Amino acid sequence: MKYSALRGMKDILPDEINIWQHIEEKAREIFEIFNFREIRTPILEQAELFLRSIGEDTDIVEKEMYVFNDKKGRKVALRPEGTASVVRAYIQNSLFNAPSPQKFYYIGPMFRYERPQKGRFRQFHQIGVESFGVSSPEVEAELLLLLKKFFESLKIVELSFEINSIGCKICRPLYKEGLYKFLGERVSNLCFDCQRRFKKNPLRVIDCKVPSCREILSDIPLMIDFLCENCRKHFSDFQKKLELYEIPYKVNPKIVRGLDYYTGTVFEVTTHALGAQNAVAAGGRYDELVELFGGPSTPAAGFAIGIERLVELLDKKLVLQLQKPLIFLAHAGEALEREVLNLSSRLRDNSFIVERAYENLSLKAQLKRADRLKAKWVIIVGEEEIKKSLYKWKKMSDGTQGEATLDEIISIMKEQE
Secondary structure, X not given: OOOOOOOXXXXXXXXXXXXXXXXXXXXXXXXXXXXXXXXXXXXXEEHHXXXXXXXXXXXXXXXXXXXXXXXXXXXXXXXXXXXXXXXXXXXXXXXXXXXXXXXXEEEEEEEOOOOOEOOEOOEEEEEEEEEEOOOOOHHHHHHHHHHHHXXXXXXXXXXXXXXXXXXXXXXXXXHHHHHHHHHHOOHHHOOHHHHHHHHHOHHHHHHOOOHHHHHHHHHOOOHHHOOOHHHHHHHHHHHHHHHHOOOOOEEOOOOXXXXXXXXXXXXXXXXXXXXXXXXXXXXXXXXXXXXXXXXXXXXXXXXXXXXXXXXXXXXXXXXXXXXXXXXXXXXXXXXXXXXXXXXXXXXXXXXXXEEEOXXXXXXXXXXXXXXXXXXXXXXXEOHHHHHHOOEEEEEOXXXXXXXXXXXXXXXXXHHOO
16 A cells, blocks of 8 residues: 655655754854753643633634543644743743743744645644743843844844734723624624624734725724733834834734734744735733633733745755765775775764765766766775775766875865765
8 A cells, every 4th residue: 555644744855854954053053142951842742731821712723723632531732833832831841930021942843734835844843942931021122132133144144023012901992893893794794704703803803914805994993903001102112112123014903813812012034925924923912811721910912923935935956055075985806895994983083974875886887876976976895905005086977087095085075065
C-alpha cells in the first residue's frame, strides 16, 4: 500500500529545511537580544484551555480544533495557537513570582482543521512571543520594534504595520450595544455564518471576508469611536511610542483579531506579496487572560508569526546561499579506505560537509556520483598521494584543480567559501 501525508499536512524536505533553520536562527538571535527566553509547551492540552481562552463561538473552536477523548475519556486538543499554552505554563509553574517583565518566545507546530490553501495548512508552524507583567504601551511598541528588526534581518522590508484598539470591559459593552443595533437592521442580508455570529458575539461579524457582507458592513460603527478615556489614552501613547521608534504604521479600525482573549491594542503585519492570505504576523494585548485561568491579575501582550508564509516570502535563492559546500572524497581502491576515513574526520573537524562512495566503485563512477550530488570540491586519494602526503583536488564549478597537502586544500576551500 502506498501512503501519503494527510491532507493539509506537509513534509519539509532537506532542500527546503535550510530556509526554515535560517528563519528560526534569526528569531532566536533577535528575540534574545530583547531578553525573550525560549519556552516549549506540549502540543496536546486539555481542550477546555482553548475553549475558554479563544472563545466557544469562534470559528477555531467551532470548526477547526482537533478535539478528541483520550483513553481515560478526557477531552484533549491539539493546540491551535500558542498563547493559551504559555499562559497555562506561566501560572502552573508560578513564573509570576519572578520580577517583571517575564518574556518568552516559542517555535513550533499548531493544528487547525480548515480548508488547505496557499500558505495555509492543517499543521502549520508559528514563532510567537509573550510578555507578562507590564501594562505600559511601551510593551506593544517594543513588540512591533521587535517584529520590524526580525523582518529586516530576513531582508523582508515591504510590510505594512496596522494597529487598532478593541477596548476593554468598560467600553466594549457600550460598543456591543451600538453594534447589535446596527446589525439587527441588516442581519437578514448577511451570510449564514454572520447571522449565527450575530446571535452569539456580534464582534465576530466585523471580520467577515464574504464580499457581500463587507459591502453591507462598510459603514459599521467602529470600536475606536467608543473607547473609554483610559483606552483612548493608552492607544494614543502607543502611537507616540511607535513614532519615537520610527515605525511606520496606519490605524485600521476594522482589525478585531479572531481570538476572544484580546483586549485593548491589536495589530497585524501584512504584505501584498502573498495575495489574499496577506498577514505574516499578528498580536496584541490580553490583560485578562492570566486571571481568567486562575492566576493573579497580570497585564500581557504578544504576537505570532506564520513560518510557512515567511518561507514563501523569502527568495528561493536564499536556500542556495545557506547551503555549505559539499566535499566528495574519491579513492582508487579498497586498500585506501583507512586514509579516506582519516581525511573525512579531519575535514569534518573543520566543519566541512563530507561525502564518499561507500561501495567499491571505479574512480570514474565516483566522480560521476560527485557531480550528481552537486559537490563543490573533489579530493582524490591514491597510493602515490599517500606516499607524498599530497592530494589532488578539483573545484567542480569551474574545473580548476591542483595538488596540495590537506591543510593547504582546507585553506583554499575556506578562502573560496
